[in-house]
Amino acid sequence: MALSRRDLLKLGGVAAAGAALSGCTASSGGAKPSAAKAGLRMAPIPKAKGPRVVVVGGGWSGLSIAKYVKKYAPEADVVLIERRASFMSCPVSNLWLVGLVDLEFLTHDYLQAARNNNYIFLNAMVHDVDRDSKLVFTNEGALKYDYLVLAPGIDYDYSRWTKGDVEFENRLKTEHPAGFIPGSEHLSLRNKVQDFEGGNFVLTVPGGNYRCLPAPYERACLIAWFMKKEDIPGKVILLDENPDITIKKDGFHSAFEKLYKDYIEYLPGSTITKIDLDKKRIETELGEEIEFADAALYPRVRGGKILEIAGVAKDSVFNKAEANIDPFTYQTKVDPDVYCAGDVRPMGFSKSGNTANSEGHIVASMIATRIKGKEPKWKSPLTVCYSAVSGDPVRAISVNAEYKYNEKKKAFGFHNAATNEKWDGKVGVMNGKGLFEWAKGMYRDMFM
Ligand SMILES: Cc1cc2nc3c(=O)[nH]c(=O)nc-3n(C[C@H](O)[C@H](O)[C@H](O)COP(=O)(O)OP(=O)(O)OC[C@H]3O[C@@H](n4cnc5c(N)ncnc54)[C@H](O)[C@@H]3O)c2cc1C
Structure with a gap:
């Protein structure tokens, strides 16, 4: 029986859908049927006018x-x-x-x-x-x-805590989001901080090369600053998987000591072995048991x-x-x-x-x-990083560094690194202003 025009159109649709599906489901990043030729749905953007x-x-x-x-x-x-x-x-x-x-x-x-x-x-x-x-x-x-x-x-890598238990991972993400990927996590965390009535607020610092090395310490200082200002009967417990603060260490330690003695308890070398979300209790390899009223649990990161x-x-x-x-x-x-x-x-x-x-x-x-058909050249990126340690006026510490390849170690290390870890006096306030100017400059560079 001859196929009608309508039947042919239907078959074309099925073939296109099949081709699109083959593009959607395979996940090797390797060879797939030539989807474009098979009538794949293309994104609604103008045709390329150059490479x-x-x-x-x-x-x-x-x-x-x-x-x-x-x-x-x-x-x-x-x-x-x-x-x-x-x-x-x-x-x-x-x-x-x-x-x-x-x-x-x-x-x-x-x-x-x-x-x-x-x-x-x-x-x-x-x-x-x-x-x-x-x-x-x-x-x-x-x-x-x-x-x-x-x-x-980044994405988060919860595997060390959850051992593949997806239900547990989902509870961690929903009840105690890390707040290191922007969006709802940050909104949740802000509400938690603003509504906090007292007790232990646990923050964790993961091992590995996690997103923004100083940010968990900056966050601890600012939540402690807020508790102090609002007279909240609580403290931040900072469970750090690392043996010590890795960057701007002196500045953060001195802020913990001088500004937040009663508001921050810093526990380095704390590898978490158990998180009980119902009892709100964390256990560490060192045998500590920490009860928490609220928490932002930052796991390791992955690509x-x-x-x-x-x-x-x-x-x-x-x-x-x-x-x-x-x-x-x-x-x-x-x-x-x-x-x-x-x-x-x-x-x-x-x-x-x-x-x-x-x-x-x-x-x-x-x-x-x-x-342009030429040979590209490598150059070191630049790390410039301000961290606030208190508000009103904002006081900050900073670091800037380049990187150099070490042939022997087959790895990159800091090069020409300079830190400014004085947060008290005029220097700290100047650094605080520097933080806002830095951010404005970055937004200008990306959006203007
Ligand atoms: C609390 C906090 C404080 C920080 N403070 C500082 C600081 O003071 N100074 C500093 O220099 N850095 C700071 N950082 C670190 C900085 O935010 C990150 O290093 C930076 O965002 C990394 O840039 P990126 O483009 O690699 O990733 P991102 O900025 O996360 O961008 C990745 C984008 O890719 C999108 N995306 C992912 N997958 C897909 C997909 N399949 N399809 C479409 N889109 C996709 C995501 O939606 C996201 O918008 C801080 C980070 C945090 C969380």
Whole structure:
């Protein structure tokens, strides 16, 4: 029997859906049927007008890369894909938790960044990558790329605490979110802090190279400052998996001692062995048992899951599933047209916004240089990091450093590092002002 036009259309639809599905479900990042040729639903964006650079993740890294690829290679067609509709900053969020800045200071507009910098912003979630066909799959449809940058930031690795118990992990995430990925976690944490009536407020510091080494200590200081100011009969218990504070140690220790003696109890070397959410009790390897009224439990971190889906992840010496890249070119080892940057990098650089931003300039320049057919050059990213230790007026301490490769150790270490750990007197207030100026400068660089 001859097929009607209607039957043919139906079959076409099934074939297209099948092709789309094959693109959606496979997760090796390797060969898949040629989905584009089979009538795949493409994302609703204009046709590429030059070599297309697709950047996944509109955080500190992706925003910087999208802007500067376009600046350094105006002939490139740049698309930034981000799953969130608006940007919320992690840096400075600890001050917002205790009412020292407005939410407006932290939130920014992706469309403004795209308008100002002449690239396309696609508000979508990337769920798969087919490196053979050079296709990225999103909930809005697929995109073809010439160069792909994956900058998805971190995910949490709860496995040490949960041993794979998904129900427990879900309770930890919902009842005591870490507050190290922006969005609802931060809103929950702010409400917890603002509504706190007393008792122990537990914060944890994970091992490994976690996101923003000084941020848990900054958060402890600011919550303690808030409790002191509001006369709340409570204290912060800081359970640190590490043997000591790793960065700006003297400044934080002196703030704990001089400002928050009755408000912060610092317990280094605390590896958590058990968390009882019903009894609100934590046990550590050292035999301590800590009762808590409330808590923000920060587990170890890992690379964003899209790296595994794209087949470009490996365990680093620090964390699980970070980017498997050449540390000098940021190209993945399995595919030179796919780059990874930001907090997913496996190098021991500080997982900080400033590092991601300055590295973003460098990665953008490398991609632009390649588009122009030249040889890219490595440069060290720069870490500049202010941490507030108190409010009203905000007092802060700071560090800045570059990185240098040590051939013997086969690893990067700090280079030209300088810290300013005096928080009292005029210096601390100047550093506090520096913190806001730094943040404004960063937002300007990413959005203007
Ligand atoms: C409380 C706190 C305080 C901090 N303080 C400082 C500070 O003072 N100074 C400093 O320099 N740094 C600070 N940081 C660290 C800084 O926020 C991070 O290092 C920085 O955000 C890393 O940038 P990134 O682009 O790699 O990741 P992110 O900024 O997290 O961006 C990744 C983006 O990718 C998106 N994404 C992920 N997967 C997908 C997908 N599949 N599809 C689409 N989109 C996706 C995410 O939604 C996210 O927007 C702080 C962090 C925290 C949590």
